[in-house]
Amino acid sequence: MLGEYIKSGDFKGEKHVPVIEAPDTVKKNEWFEVEVSVGKEIPHPNLVEHHIAWIELYAMPEGAPYILRIGRYEFSPTLEEPVIKAKIKLEKNSKLIALSYCNIHGLWEGSKDVKVEE
Amino acid sequence: MLGEYIKSGDFKGEKHVPVIEAPDTVKKNEWFEVEVSVGKEIPHPNLVEHHIAWIELYAMPEGAPYILRIGRYEFSPTLEEPVIKAKIKLEKNSKLIALSYCNIHGLWEGSKDVKVEE
Amino acid sequence: MLGEYIKSGDFKGEKHVPVIEAPDTVKKNEWFEVEVSVGKEIPHPNLVEHHIAWIELYAMPEGAPYILRIGRYEFSPTLEEPVIKAKIKLEKNSKLIALSYCNIHGLWEGSKDVKVEE
Amino acid sequence: MLGEYIKSGDFKGEKHVPVIEAPDTVKKNEWFEVEVSVGKEIPHPNLVEHHIAWIELYAMPEGAPYILRIGRYEFSPTLEEPVIKAKIKLEKNSKLIALSYCNIHGLWEGSKDVKVEE
Ligand SMILES: [Fe+3]
Ligand SMILES: [Fe+3]
Ligand SMILES: [Fe+3]
Ligand SMILES: [Fe+3]
Secondary structure (H helix, E strand, O other): OHHHHOEOOOOOOOOOOEEEEOOOEEEOOOOEEEEEEEOOOOOOOOEOOEOEEEEEEEEEEOOOOOOEEEEEEEEOOOOEEEEEEEEEOOOOOEEEEEEEEEOOOEEEEEEEEEEEEO | OHHHHOEOOOOOOOOOOEEEEOOOEEEOOOOEEEEEEEOOOOOOOOEOOEOEEEEEEEEEEOOOOOOEEEEEEEEOOOOEEEEEEEEEOOOOOEEEEEEEEEOOOEEEEEEEEEEEEO | OHHHHOEOOOOOOOOOOEEEEOOOEEEOOOOEEEEEEEOOOOOOOOEOOEOEEEEEEEEEEOOOOOOEEEEEEEEOOOOEEEEEEEEEOOOOOEEEEEEEEEOOOEEEEEEEEEEEEO | OHHHHOEOOOOOOOOOOEEEEOOOEEEOOOOEEEEEEEOOOOOOOOEOOEOEEEEEEEEEEOOOOOOEEEEEEEEOOOOEEEEEEEEEOOOOOEEEEEEEEEOOOEEEEEEEEEEEEO
16 A cells, blocks of 8 residues: 555656665664765755655664664754754664655655674 | 555454544545544554554545655553544545554554545 | 743634643543644634644643653644544643644643543 | 743753754854754663653744744664754754653753854
């Protein structure tokens, strides 16, 4: 259901796709910084009538049965850009997934695989 | 991506599935009440260690290119049950979709089709 | 600080003031329904340019050192009205406090005292 | 009401107080980075049973009638630390105010004045 309506694409050509910037490899259970943003290459409008309202960050650990919600970042149009740096940690190799919402163009997702070393 | 990790099922046998209760048919652009809940048939634990953290409500209008986010309801464990009555309206036949999150068992979805009459 | 900038008033004359409807007396630790709304007497605009974005519900138990956050309800303009029915419980006599945010007119609060019986 | 229950103090001695790090002076309507965190000097527990659930960032512009909500950052315990870097802009000299919530110790606030130059 919901998955059918979440769009994605190449963020270099499609301004709605959230981009996750994180190291390719991190240490198990050590805090690291991750940047999550929309409009990395092509800025998205930041207007009351048309804006990115929020980004939610998830991690899907390899082989795990359930997805983890890491954080949620809500932006107020014109006052804040949809880009955030957060401090997170992982226990296993994981796919980080960002879900973002444009008040006009709906849900979009982007992802980044992160390897976890002991 | 994210869609692959959202689980669903029959709420009568699986306590995590969000349930949407709304009229089968509503009037175009007229406010109506919708109840969204988790644990309708089999209660879900409501403990700090294990609880439903939030439910997000979406509408996918028939033939529309983008999904709409209607509302988001965050619950604090032990203080509130994951059930909410909201007042919404629709312009077209729509699929209402609820997405909920258990801090242990991840993302779950449920839906309800609502017909819209002039 | 923040408290200086939260406005209040009589909801019958001021459309921004959140209204809490709950029983005057409830049973200790038994679930009850509470309605929280903005615009009870005088409707507030529900437009992308001017709307109630969210309401947060708190409880301050008598004699307790810390306030409890019960729930948070986010509304998308034009799709949902800022009114919600929630299911909560209390352990002690408490002051329920609702905090709401208008994207133009800032923060507003309203409260309701609820007695708790064994 | 709510203002009476929001605590504050010196973040060097009280681990709950949110800290805002931003330039003392910024250019009018130019984006700048702000860091908002809890536990800057003395780390706060980050456990399911005891954690910082969210931080909300506000700006009160000098002489303005209403406060502005800039952003809201929600953290999931054990997966994310309560520290965020955001990208915001201001139009006038403003008091930035951060409000944070500990699931055990309630609401806390911290602030930082930022001067705005043409
Ligand atoms: Fe858009
Ligand atoms: Fe569960
Ligand atoms: Fe208003
Ligand atoms: Fe604490």
